[in-house]
Amino acid sequence: MADIANIDRNQDDPAEQISAVLQLAGISQVGKIERILSGGMNQVYIVDDELVIRINDGRDGRTFERESKILKTIKGRVKVPEIVFSDFSQTQMPFDIMVLKRIPGxxxxxxxxxxxxxxxxxxxxxxxxxxxxxxxxxxxxxxxxxxxxxxxxxxxxxxxxxxxxxxxxxxxxxxxxxxxxxxxxxxxxxxxxxxxxxxxxxxxxxxxxxxxxxxxxxxxxxxxxxxxxxxxxxxxxxxxxxxxxxxxxxxxxxxxxxxxxxxxxxxxxxxxxxxxxxxxxxxxxxxxxxxxxxxxxxxxxxxxxxxxxxxxxxxxxxxxxxxxxxxxxxxxxxxxxxxxxxxxxxx
Structure with missing residues (x-):
């Protein structure tokens, strides 16, 4: 299991990062991890075709956190992904995190x-x-x-x-x-x-x-x-x-x-x-x-x-x-x- 306290966003293997994110979110360890976006301030992964994990290094000001608030506010009224976990404190992980339910398509x-x-x-x-x-x-x-x-x-x-x-x-x-x-x-x-x-x-x-x-x-x-x-x-x-x-x-x-x-x-x-x-x-x-x-x-x-x-x-x-x-x-x-x-x- 990944050691959350020692995760480094710049050096650790993506699988270790995702394992640490899931551990923090209280989600059981899973198998298949696929990176679908890597660039700039964002990393995006699909986990077992069920979850989407978005990682942001925090350089975007507070737009990542604000996006999370918007999605939670409009869920059920506009077709948007559902957030199952988010953390923007960067106290337990060195980056901002958003975990969403994956929508087929x-x-x-x-x-x-x-x-x-x-x-x-x-x-x-x-x-x-x-x-x-x-x-x-x-x-x-x-x-x-x-x-x-x-x-x-x-x-x-x-x-x-x-x-x-x-x-x-x-x-x-x-x-x-x-x-x-x-x-x-x-x-x-x-x-x-x-x-x-x-x-x-x-x-x-x-x-x-x-x-x-x-x-x-x-x-x-x-x-x-x-x-x-x-x-x-x-x-x-x-x-x-x-x-x-x-x-x-x-x-x-x-x-x-x-x-x-x-x-x-x-x-x-x-x-x-x-x-x-x-x-x-x-x-x-x-x-x-x-x-x-x-x-x-x-x-x-x-x-x-x-x-x-x-x-x-x-x-x-x-x-x-x-x-x-x-x-x-x-x-x-x-x-x-x-x-x-x-x-x-x-x-």
């Missing part, structure tokens, strides 16, 4: 390329149904999950920080940064527009949708969730629909190398309320400024795969492709035909 990202349009449309309808339930939760139940600083102030500060950082980054097109700074300066007052505040997921993409046999099983990964204007949810969906490749593993990129306008069209069909905010086009452009800047920055970072070391230099072909995608996203968001978004002038 697979991420929609793995299945999408095999579906016809009729099947795809049904899945988007199912996603919209769950988002409506999420957005419809009484704020009194989740108010404690909000932030003390007003949302518009936090977002404005974040965009300003992104622009300032980009202005000092020689790898990002200087003219685009100047344009975005000017656009933000002229239109940032639109962030203060009255808008329905709801609990949003803020990371809707096909990797975070669990499905099985044509049914949506669960929404996953609420680490970016928060109380936000309802149209902030739309910005993340738009970004995914235009650059789906950045949300998938390298082995799946060939299925997601083009924008998916039909997906956005189906979101508009099944959840039109997302598209009805005043000054919608201006607000969406403001929300997407950090994503546009990140597209240029990440273009210089090679995408890691199982047969490629992190230290490998990016190839010229990959760099050109990713830079082109970054420019395309900029022209898409600020173009005259921002799809499905009314291009109204800022008053």
């Amino acid at each position: 697979q991420p929609l990202v793995s299945e999408w390329s095999t579906l016809n349009d009729s099947q795809r449309r049904v899945y988007i309808m199912r996603i919209c149904d769950e988002l409506r339930k999420l957005h419809g939760l009484p704020l009194g139940d989740i108010r404690e999950l909000g932030e003390e600083t007003p949302w518009a102030t936090r977002v404005e500060q974040y965009i300003e920080e992104c622009l300032e950082s980009a202005s000092q980054d020689e790898q990002i097109d200087h003219q685009i940064v100047l344009f975005l700074k000017e656009y933000f300066s002229v239109n940032k007052r639109e962030l203060q527009n009255p808008c329905q505040q709801v609990l949003t997921h803020n990371d809707i993409h096909f990797g975070n949708i669990l499905v099985s046999n044509g049914e949506l099983q669960a929404l996953l990964d609420f680490e970016y969730s928060g109380i936000c204007p309802i149209d902030f949810e739309l910005a993340k969906i738009i970004n995914f629909c235009f650059t789906p490749g950045q949300y998938v593993e390298k082995k799946l990129e060939r299925h997601y190398d083009k924008p998916m306008p039909d997906v956005l069209k189906w979101f508009m069909e099944f959840y039109p309320e997302l598209f009805q905010q005043r000054s919608l086009a201006v607000r969406q452009r403001l929300f997407l400024i950090p994503e546009i800047l990140w597209g240029f920055k990440v273009a210089y970072i090679p995408k890691v795969s199982s047969d490629r070391d992190r230290s490998d230099a990016i190839s010229p072909e990959e760099l050109i492709q990713k830079l082109q995608m970054a420019y395309d996203r900029f022209h898409y968001v600020f173009g005259e035909q921002f799809p499905h978004i009314k291009n109204e002038a800022s008053p």
